Amino acid sequence: MTDKIPVTVLTGYLGAGKTTLLNRILTEQHGKKYAVIVNEFGEIGIDNELVVGADEEVFEMNNGCICCTVRGDLIRILDGLMKRKGKFDAIIVETTGLADPAPVAQTFFMDQDVSDAARLDAVVTVADAKWLSDRLKDAPEAKNQIAFADVIILNKIDLVSPQELDEVEGRIRAINPYAKVHRTQNCAIPITDVLDRKAFDLDRIIEIEPSFLEEGHHHHHDEEMQSVSVHLDGEVDPEKFMPWISNLTQVEGPNILRCKGIVAFPDEPKRFVFQGVHMILDGDVQGEWKPGEKHTSKVVFIGRDLNEKAIREGFLACAA
Numbered sequence: 001m002t003d004k005i006p007v008t009v010l011t012g013y014l015g016a017g018k019t020t021l022l023n024r025i026l027t028e029q030h031g032k033k034y035a036v037i038v039n040e041f042g043e044i045g046i047d048n049e050l051v052v053g054a055d056e057e058v059f060e061m062n063n064g065c066i067c068c069t070v071r072g073d074l075i076r077i078l079d080g081l082m083k084r085k086g087k088f089d090a091i092i093v094e095t096t097g098l099a100d101p102a103p104v105a106q107t108f109f110m111d112q113d114v115s116d117a118a119r120l121d122a123v124v125t126v127a128d129a130k131w132l133s134d135r136l137k138d139a140p141e142a143k144n145q146i147a148f149a150d151v152i153i154l155n156k157i158d159l160v161s162p163q164e165l166d167e168v169e170g171r172i173r174a175i176n177p178y179a180k181v182h183r184t185q186n187c188a189i190p191i192t193d194v195l196d197r198k199a200f201d202l203d204r205i206i207e208i209e210p211s212f213l214e215e216g217h218h219h220h221h222d223e224e225m226q227s228v229s230v231h232l233d234g235e236v237d238p239e240k241f242m243p244w245i246s247n248l249t250q251v252e253g254p255n256i257l258r259c260k261g262i263v264a265f266p267d268e269p270k271r272f273v274f275q276g277v278h279m280i281l282d283g284d285v286q287g288e289w290k291p292g293e294k295h296t297s298k299v300v301f302i303g304r305d306l307n308e309k310a311i312r313e314g315f316l317a318c319a320a
């Protein structure tokens with residue numbers, strides 16, 4: 001048991017702050033070596049490029065949600081990591097914001113090779129203090145993620161009043177009275193509160209969902225959720241791109257749960273990276289393009305009722 005590799009499953013709804021937390025963990029002086037598995041909903045990988053840290057190996061799984069189609073992928077990557085045991089102190093799996101954590105956690109108990117070599121240390125859920133209450137009403141995944149958490153990072157406390165914060169924590173407590181809740185801004189939390197918690201308690205999970213250990217476990221999915229990703233084989237003109245993205249998120253904000261992108265501007269040595277949650281956009285230049293690297297641009301939108309054609313044409317029209 002003790003020499004099994006601890007695995008932390010990092011979950012939380014779209015845009016809650018999972019990558020922010022991951023980057024915090026990886027940049028802290030911990031002297032440990034982590035393998036990171038990132039899964040995102042969308043065709044073009046962006047999250048892996050946003051994860052900092054030179055020493056970590058990042059394994060990416062695309063085209064599907066970790067809890068459904070790519071679970072085989074997860075097992076394959078974990079098997080590969082197990083064979084290199086001793087090289088990693090721990091494994092961190094960052095799931096897409098739409099993943100139901102139950103089947104992910106299930107993998108560590110159902111697959112013999114995986115369960116022989118790894119132990120699920122904890123399910124850590126990042127919750128968005130501003131949007132969680134709304135998502136609990138319309139997104140079953142958000143509820144499951146809270147229900148399955150061992151540790152809950154109630155993040156973005158800067159965006160709500162103390163009263164709203166107490167309310168949202170009350171909702172969390174109503175769903176999951178067991179998890180340790182930490183209130184944070186930008187996921188600022190000591191690493192020891194997140195990793196190596198030995199917090200995953202199978203008995204408790206079975207109590208919540210008695211069918212947890214049965215194959216063919218039923219899980220909830222939001223059928224209306226879709227993703228649109230667009231790749232532009234070159235640079236974009238900031239004079240066209242900035243008004244386009246800001247207008248799109250203002251108009252379509254309620255439907256766009258999440259957007260992100262990495263784009264190249266002419267004469268700019270760094271990549272412009274932006275992210276948004278509904279109509280809140282955040283972007284900055286970061287990370288220089290490598291010498292000889294082709295300057296390309298890509299954007300991903302996740303949401304409901306997205307007009308794929310308009311988004312695709314709109315972005316491509318921003319070409320420099």
Ligand SMILES: Nc1nc2c(ncn2[C@@H]2O[C@H](COP(=O)(O)OP(=O)(O)OP(=O)(O)O)[C@@H](O)[C@H]2O)c(=O)[nH]1
Pocket residue numbers: 012013014015016017018019020021047096097126155156157158159184185186187258275276277282
């Ligand atoms: N105001 C505020 N913004 C935050 C805070 N934490 C993170 N953000 C911002 O919220 C956005 C989403 O953060 P991410 O860490 O990318 O969220 P995520 O959960 O990894 O997103 P997905 O991978 O798309 O599901 C980014 O623009 C962050 O800078 C916070 O405490 N307060």
